Amino acid sequence: MLKHTTLYLLSAIFLMAACKPKGAGDAVNSDAASKVYVAPGQYDEFYGFVSGGFSGQLSVYGFPSGRLLKVLPVFSQNPETGYGYSEETLPMLNTSHGFVPYDDLHHVQVSQTNGEMDGRWVFVNGNNTPRVARLDLKTFKTVEILELPHSAGNHSSPFLTENTEYVVAGTRFSVPDDGVEYPIHTYKDNFKGTISFIGVDKEKGDMNIAFQLEVPALNFDLSHSGKGPSSGWFFFSTYNTEKAYTLLEVNASQRDKDFIMAVNWKKAEEMIKAGKGKKKPAKYAHNKWDEHKHSATSEIKNEVLVLTPDQLKEVCYFIPCPKSPHGTDVDPSGEFIVGSGKLAALLPVFAFSKIKKAIENKDFDGEYDGFNVLKYESVLHGEVEKPGLGPLHTEFDDKGNAYTSFFVSSEIVKWNVKSLEILDRVPTYYSIGHLTVPGGDTKKPYGKYVVAYNKITKDRYLPTGPELTQSAQLYDISGDKMQLLLDFPTIGEPHYSQIIPASIIKDNSLKFYKIEENQHPYVAKGEDQTKITREGNKVHVYMTLIRSHLTPDNIEGIRVGDEVYFHVTNLEQDWDLPHGFAIKGANTAELLIMPGETQTLKWTPKQTGITPFYCSDFCSALHQEMSGYIRVSPA
Ligand code: CUK
Ligand code: CUA
Numbered sequence: 020m021l022k023h024t025t026l027y028l029l030s031a032i033f034l035m036a037a038c039k040p041k042g043a044g045d046a047v048n049s050d051a052a053s054k055v056y057v058a059p060g061q062y063d064e065f066y067g068f069v070s071g072g073f074s075g076q077l078s079v080y081g082f083p084s085g086r087l088l089k090v091l092p093v094f095s096q097n098p099e100t101g102y103g104y105s106e107e108t109l110p111m112l113n114t115s116h117g118f119v120p121y122d123d124l125h126h127v128q129v130s131q132t133n134g135e136m137d138g139r140w141v142f143v144n145g146n147n148t149p150r151v152a153r154l155d156l157k158t159f160k161t162v163e164i165l166e167l168p169h170s171a172g173n174h175s176s177p178f179l180t181e182n183t184e185y186v187v188a189g190t191r192f193s194v195p196d197d198g199v200e201y202p203i204h205t206y207k208d209n210f211k212g213t214i215s216f217i218g219v220d221k222e223k224g225d226m227n228i229a230f231q232l233e234v235p236a237l238n239f240d241l242s243h244s245g246k247g248p249s250s251g252w253f254f255f256s257t258y259n260t261e262k263a264y265t266l267l268e269v270n271a272s273q274r275d276k277d278f279i280m281a282v283n284w285k286k287a288e289e290m291i292k293a294g295k296g297k298k299k300p301a302k303y304a305h306n307k308w309d310e311h312k313h314s315a316t317s318e319i320k321n322e323v324l325v326l327t328p329d330q331l332k333e334v335c336y337f338i339p340c341p342k343s344p345h346g347t348d349v350d351p352s353g354e355f356i357v358g359s360g361k362l363a364a365l366l367p368v369f370a371f372s373k374i375k376k377a378i379e380n381k382d383f384d385g386e387y388d389g390f391n392v393l394k395y396e397s398v399l400h401g402e403v404e405k406p407g408l409g410p411l412h413t414e415f416d417d418k419g420n421a422y423t424s425f426f427v428s429s430e431i432v433k434w435n436v437k438s439l440e441i442l443d444r445v446p447t448y449y450s451i452g453h454l455t456v457p458g459g460d461t462k463k464p465y466g467k468y469v470v471a472y473n474k475i476t477k478d479r480y481l482p483t484g485p486e487l488t489q490s491a492q493l494y495d496i497s498g499d500k501m502q503l504l505l506d507f508p509t510i511g512e513p514h515y516s517q518i519i520p521a522s523i524i525k526d527n528s529l530k531f532y533k534i535e536e537n538q539h540p541y542v543a544k545g546e547d548q549t550k551i552t553r554e555g556n557k558v559h560v561y562m563t564l565i566r567s568h569l570t571p572d573n574i575e576g577i578r579v580g581d582e583v584y585f586h587v588t589n590l591e592q593d594w595d596l597p598h599g600f601a602i603k604g605a606n607t608a609e610l611l612i613m614p615g616e617t618q619t620l621k622w623t624p625k626q627t628g629i630t631p632f633y634c635s636d637f638c639s640a641l642h643q644e645m646s647g648y649i650r651v652s653p654a
Contacts, residue, residue, distance in 0.1 A: 426474070556578075
């Protein structure tokens with residue numbers, strides 16, 4: 020009997036550890052398959068841009084099929100295409116710390132116009148070495164990476180204002196200014212938080228740090244822009260009001276309430292325009308891709324404009340929010356702000372009209388670090404009671420409903436934003452983090468689906484040893500009740516994503532680069548322009564590729580110790596005709612060169628002999644013939 024009870028308990032604990040919700044029998048309706056089936060040759064209705072977490076990359080999925088369409092290299096080297104290996108792409112991964120070829124990508128935002136996704140660019144964050152990247156959705160290429168100074172753990176990033184005026188980024192780890200060291204136990208006095216406002220050029224999309232706000236030492240976790248009535252405001256969740264700097268899991272979880280920081284960025288912008296910004300030394304890299312030169316440049320900058328805490332009393336206000344808030348999400352109307360306290364047993368919803376009134380009436384509840392704290396009760400719209408355990412993130416549909424992820428109780432809970440009434444709940448498999456409704460954080464949600472991005476995979480797929488794929492799930496939300504349709508694996512750890520109607524993007528997609536527009540300094544626009552030049556020990560090979568030969572294909576006169584640069588131009592002018600370029604023993608990577616593009620592989624031969632090179636992408640019936648030889652002679 021005892022044995023039985025013990026066994027029962029043990030298995031119960033095991034089940035809890037696996038975060039398996041009760042009754043997690045996989046009840047999938049028989050019509051689920053047809054709802055995600057996209058017939059061969061047909062397109063998906065939505066693009067999904069899904070963070071690749073610690074892979075440092077961004078992935079593109081089709082929904083509802085859950086088919087992986089592409090992995091887009093951003094912060095990590097990618098030997099598949101030569102990104103981060105070719106001479107042209109190396110500068111993209113430059114930072115003030117030198118070459119940093121990886122990062123931890125959490126959040127994704129599609130550019131917006133009037134609070135709606137416009138499908139021009141995607142912005143993503145590098146959480147580790149603070150960076151923000153911009154990808155162009157004509158080419159699906161990373162075209163800009165901007166490092167953020169005086170920041171550490173670029174987590175609360177990159178969230179956009181309604182017209183993509185700014186990409187906003189808050190530091191997760193408060194630190195002193197870059198390069199300054201203090202005893203860590205002086206945290207309370209010497210550490211601080213930083214919020215960056217990165218201006219975005221309306222036409223070209225180019226980013227520049229417009230200004231930074233120096234704010235109290237808090238852990239800035241997530242943020243979202245106001246919209247409609249809350250236009251001009253930004254909301255940041257913060258934790259660690261305790262200002263702990265050791266054993267955070269205990270010491271940063273003591274207070275009943277932490278804060279959401281409301282920032283009047285319009286006011287900050289006015290102050291900057293009025294010349295109130297202070298110049299502060301800073302060292303950060305700004306890397307840009309030139310789509311005609313097919314090359315990146317990296318520039319190190321050395322100054323930012325800041326507004327200091329004494330200037331921000333009428334810019335930043337603190338809203339008390341129960342227990343270590345994670346997500347802070349603004350509903351499509353712009354009136355309601357949902358705070359998700361990781362350790363809270365309820366979900367507070369704040370009303371912007373009340374926040375505004377409280378500020379006007381100076382209805383404050385004391386100060387925190389010299390900033391006014393608003394009264395919880397006076398800005399609260401209401402609380403969703405007993406919603407679930409471990410709320411993290413909330414998205415919205417087009418019918419006034421919210422969908423909140425609950426990490427601990429492994430579920431999505433649907434509730435009505437106005438009435439705060441809980442309408443439905445479904446289990447997730449397992450321990451959901453972020454979730455995404457198409458357009459679900461904009462003024463214009465498209466509804467239809469919610470995708471759960473989960474932290475734990477366990478038994479969802481065939482086992483692959485200790486390391487399992489990451490996992491996500493697609494639910495139908497078109498009816499009153501949510502319905503599980505599909506499991507699909509993801510790359511890296513999926514955090515946030517954006518899901519956008521394919522119709523907004525697909526017809527703008529570039530098919531190939533026009534060879535006559537190629538301004539690469541080492542382009543050969545035809546076979547008659549191929550050549551080999553030498554300056555000292557530097558050899559430049561101007562090479563072309565076209566089905567099914569490389570020109571030149573016999574290279575002599577190379578000596579041990581030379582630095583050989585293969586500038587390889589793909590002469591094809593047709594969609595989907597890349598060529599590859601690979602050299603035996605090269606310690607870089609292969610190249611994958613798109614039609615009309617030039618890319619460069621650097622090779623330093625170490626020994627004499629004959630070295631073959633070839634096209635590594637099966638491009639025609641005579642692909643195997645697409646090869647050549649280099650003769651390497653003694654130095
Ligand atoms: S975080 Cu991943 S579950 Cu880095 Cu946006 Cu919330
Ligand atoms: Cu070109 Cu194979």
